[in-house]
Amino acid sequence: DGGITQSPKYLFRKEGQNVTLSCEQNLNHDAMYWYRQDPGQGLRLIYYSQIVNDFQKGDIAEGYSVSREKKESFPLTVTSAQKNPTAFYLCASSMYQGGIKNIQYFGAGTRLSVL
Amino acid sequence: GQNIDQPTEMTATEGAIVQINCTYQTSGFNGLFWYQQHAGEAPTFLSYNVLDGLEEKGRFSSFLSRSKGYSYLLLKELQMKDSASYLCAVRIGTYKYIFGTGTRLKVLA
Numbered sequence: 320d321g322g323i324t325q326s327p328k329y330l331f332r333k334e335g336q337n338v339t340l341s342c343e344q345n346l347n348h349d350a351m352y353w354y355r356q357d358p359g360q361g362l363r364l365i366y367y368s369q370i371v372n373d374f375q376k377g378d379i380a381e382g383y384s385v386s387r388e389k390k391e392s393f394p395l396t397v398t399s400a401q402k403n404p405t406a407f408y409l410c411a412s413s414m415y416q417g418g419i420k421n422i423q424y425f426g427a428g429t430r431l432s433v434l
Numbered sequence: 435g436q437n438i439d440q441p442t443e444m445t446a447t448e449g450a451i452v453q454i455n456c457t458y459q460t461s462g463f464n465g466l467f468w469y470q471q472h473a474g475e476a477p478t479f480l481s482y483n484v485l486d487g488l489e490e491k492g493r494f495s496s497f498l499s500r501s502k503g504y505s506y507l508l509l510k511e512l513q514m515k516d517s518a519s520y521l522c523a524v525r526i527g528t529y530k531y532i533f534g535t536g537t538r539l540k541v542l543a
Contacts, residue, residue: 323476350529361438361521361533362477369529377530409476415528422467423523423531425476 321346325410325426331434332397332404340395340429342410351393352411352423355379362409368393369415397431405433436460438534440522445540446512454507454537456522464528468496468507469521471536477521481507509539517541 323344332338344351350369354362364377368387382401387393393412397404410426437459446452458466465484469477483489483498483505495508509516519536526532 352529352531354533359442359535361535362523362531363533364530367529375529407474413529421465421525421528422479422482424479425469427476428474430474 323410323412323424323426325408325429327429328427330429330431332431333434335399337396337398338431340397340408340410340431342393342395342426343391344393344410344412344424344426345391346412346414346424347390348412348424349390349415350413350421351387352413353377353383353385353393353395354409354411356407356409356428365395365408404431406431436524436526436532438522438524438532440520440534440537442535443538443540445542447542448512448514450512451508451510452512452539454509454520454522454539456505456507456534458503458505458522458524458532458534460503460524460526460532462526463500463524465525466496466498466505467523467525467531468494468505469523471519471521473519480520512541514541514543 326341352367353365366385368374384396411423413421468480471477481496521536522534
């Protein structure tokens with residue numbers, strides 16, 4: 320089955336610790352995205368990547384880092400510089416087909432909490 | 435700035451019809467998407483509009499008026515499983531999407 324796999328489902332971070340959230344897709348999509356969802360707020364874009372070895376900052380990139388070494392994988396690291404990391408993190412991907420629908424498909428999410 | 439407005443919460447009865455509105459003011463427009471999200475789960479794609487008019491897909495329909503910056507999602511023959519949040523999102527350019535805060539729909543028996 321094609322889809323997007325995020326792991327772990329739940330993650331706990333200690334003070335001063337960096338943690339990495341995994342996102343893998345087997346949809347052969349070019350673009351991948353990371354969003355943060357907080358209660359009462361819309362999804363906010365952290366980073367996105369159009370192709371391998373290239374990525375762009377979204378609206379709330381501070382305190383986060385990403386890499387795109389393979390088309391299938393787009394891990395997100397929440398660094399100790401992110402002072403309020405507790406949130407639901409969603410990874411998404413889409414095909415780029417020159418302006419056609421380019422529907423975003425989402426993974427099941429990782430819920431990050433601070434200990 | 436970018437702004438998408440949706441009602442925070444709506445309640446409807448099983449079997450009824452409900453309309454969820456979305457208004458937007460964005461720096462560009464390259465399509466409007468509706469997603470359904472059950473609590474703690476991933477958003478799933480429902481519909482897409484890029485031209486003015488109505489798109490129908492089974493019990494769900496979505497309407498767009500670009501000149502008014504307005505869309506709505508229409509859900510017919512409501513079922514209990516339709517209780518979820520409904521997210522309106524506008525795509526700007528090729529890769530950037532702006533999401534509304536979502537409308538939480540409660541379907542009552």
